[in-house]
Amino acid sequence: MSQVMTHARLIALLKQKGIQQTEVLNALQQIDRADFVDAIDRSQAYEDRPLSIACQQTISQPYIVARMTELMLNGRQQLNKVLEIGTGSGYQAAILSCVAMHVYSIERIEALYQAAKVTLAAYKNIHTFLNDDIDALMHDGPFDGIIVTACCHKIAPHWLNALADGGCLVLPLAQGEGQYLTQVVRDGKAFTRQQWDAVSFVPLLKGIF
Numbered sequence: 001m002s003q004v005m006t007h008a009r010l011i012a013l014l015k016q017k018g019i020q021q022t023e024v025l026n027a028l029q030q031i032d033r034a035d036f037v038d039a040i041d042r043s044q045a046y047e048d049r050p051l052s053i054a055c056q057q058t059i060s061q062p063y064i065v066a067r068m069t070e071l072m073l074n075g076r077q078q079l080n081k082v083l084e085i086g087t088g089s090g091y092q093a094a095i096l097s098c099v100a101m102h103v104y105s106i107e108r109i110e111a112l113y114q115a116a117k118v119t120l121a122a123y124k125n126i127h128t129f130l131n132d133d134i135d136a137l138m139h140d141g142p143f144d145g146i147i148v149t150a151c152c153h154k155i156a157p158h159w160l161n162a163l164a165d166g167g168c169l170v171l172p173l174a175q176g177e178g179q180y181l182t183q184v185v186r187d188g189k190a191f192t193r194q195q196w197d198a199v200s201f202v203p204l205l206k207g208i209f
């Protein structure tokens with residue numbers, strides 16, 4: 001018979017699956033995912049899988065949230081300024097608020113933006129915006145980390161130029177039939193790109209509604 005997942009069991013599972021960095025595990029421990037899922041799904045909040053939220057969107061699987069955070073930190077413990085595209089439930093933004101001084105998070109769906117603003121009201125270092133224009137936001141850099149939580153078909157050069165030195169971009173990138181977590185690290189003028197886990201994110205779309 002399968003075990004009922006508790007918050008503590010979820011953290012143990014994330015370690016088992018290879019999440020190693022203490023700051024990331026602490027963040028996943030500190031933030032209660034139950035606060036970010038729909039009331040009807042609360043009993044499943046600690047399952048390591050995505051769940052549906054309003055507007056046909058999803059709250060990501062905890063392992064993927066942890067993995068993207070670890071890839072964005074890239075060995076660093078605490079960042080100054082990070083940008084998240086795709087606020088959704090606000091869960092990833094809350095995790096980022098534990099490892100960054102300032103978190104900027106944008107969402108294109110007004111109902112989700114409004115809901116996340118309420119959920120995240122107590123997080124004084126998270127700034128949420130109703131916006132779909134990832135390109136324009138890059139002018140607000142430099143960012144120590146950029147996380148896109150919707151599937152992209154390309155990495156535009158100016159996204160990379162919005163990274164501070166040592167900064168790191170993490171996103172799901174479409175490739176053939178699949179999508180893969182992709183990490184780009186800036187070292188001065190050099191950018192190193194690596195491909196990691198296969199993932200399944202909703203697409204990055206244009207337009208605010």
Ligand code: SAH
Nearest residue numbers: 059086088089091092107108132149204205
């Ligand atoms: N990070 C979220 C999960 C995001 S699901 C969480 O922790 O719950 C992806 C989100 O990206 C959706 O809410 C979708 O509306 C949003 N999105 C898609 N394209 C976007 C764009 N161009 N700008 C901002 N948000 C976008």
